[in-house]
Amino acid sequence: MRAIVVQKFGGPEVLQLDSDYPKPTLADNKVLLRVRCIGVNPVETYIRAGTYARLPQLPYIPGNDGAGTVEAVGSGVTAFKPGDRVFWTRPDNSGSYAEYCTSNESSIWSLPDSLTFEQGAALGVPYFTAYRALFAKCKAKPGDRVLIHGASGAVGLAAVQLAAARGVHVYGTAGTTEGMKLVQNSGAIEVFNHRSPDYVQQVQASNPGGFNGIVEMLANVNLAQDLEWLAPTGIACVVGCRGSIEINPRLMMGKESSVVGCALNSANEADWKEMGAAITAGIAKGHLKPIVSKVFPLADAASAHKEVIESTGAMGKVVLAVD
Ligand SMILES: NC(=O)c1ccc[n+]([C@@H]2O[C@H](COP(=O)([O-])OP(=O)(O)OC[C@H]3O[C@@H](n4cnc5c(N)ncnc54)[C@H](OP(=O)(O)O)[C@@H]3O)[C@@H](O)[C@H]2O)c1
Incomplete structure (x- = not known):
């Protein structure tokens, strides 16, 4: 099969296409997946560079996320059958930057026809x-005011859609006008440009009572402000x-934040x-619709x-x- 194989940690150029890599073998508890599309996450760049806390043994095939069809199932697998459209995530994957990968059935969910493999x-x-x-960390409830700080990216847009679907009053930030529109169209009440020199004042003027929750995508830049x-x-x-x-922990005392x-x-x-269960229910109700910005061919994983x-x-x- 074709696969991206990393032989040594380094820059994007270490993501090399191997056109004759052995197909993963199927164990009793595993599902063999025919990969159609792969989600590329920032963490895969940290791992590839060798700077992440937990590193795989070399050589390895990157990637945990993907969508495609079930090719075959092990004898212990009951939830899926060959031909099913599915998506998957979690590190038990054999590496999804490939034509085929294997995964545990608990890391796979049905993909309805309403979503493309890219989505x-x-x-x-x-x-x-x-x-x-x-929901697990910010404990966001219907009616809460929540800021998604960095809402135009993959996690941010997902957070805006999930929060809006739950009845949370969701606010977002983005760094471009196009990104701001996308965040607004995904369900945010108001969107601020985190590159605008006066956005801090704009957020404060719009939300004098503050936020019940903030989902922070760039804490090394924003955490001190978030506490305010x-x-x-x-x-x-x-x-x-x-x-x-540097933060001022005193800001947390009076508010017990x-x-x-x-x-x-x-x-x-x-x-x-x-x-x-919650994500597949949200897809079925039409609340969750992933937004794909760019698609690269597998061979060009370095550009991705x-x-x-x-x-x-x-x-x-x-x-x-x-x-
Ligand atoms: N903790 C975990 O388990 C976990 C899981 C997944 C991801 N992550 C991390 O979460 C972050 C986001 O991941 P992603 O996949 O969504 O990445 P992404 O698609 O590249 O999105 C990055 C986001 O950060 C925004 N941003 C840039 N400068 C900012 C600033 N000064 N203040 C606030 N936001 C700013 C970007 O906005 P513009 O481009 O519009 O400026 C964009 O919305 C990454 O650091 C990733 O490693 C952590």
């Missing part, structure tokens, strides 16, 4: 992370962070079940990694397509 590949890490950040913006007992959830920042971290990979089996980590002006999800 299916955009569900995994972004929607499950957004769900965990909003939290309402009494509000919760800021760190989803993305690319460095350190909190800062919590979010790590999708810390979810337990019950969490995954709950998240999968550059796009994910270097480009500004996010407009949803970067995806690889296997033709």
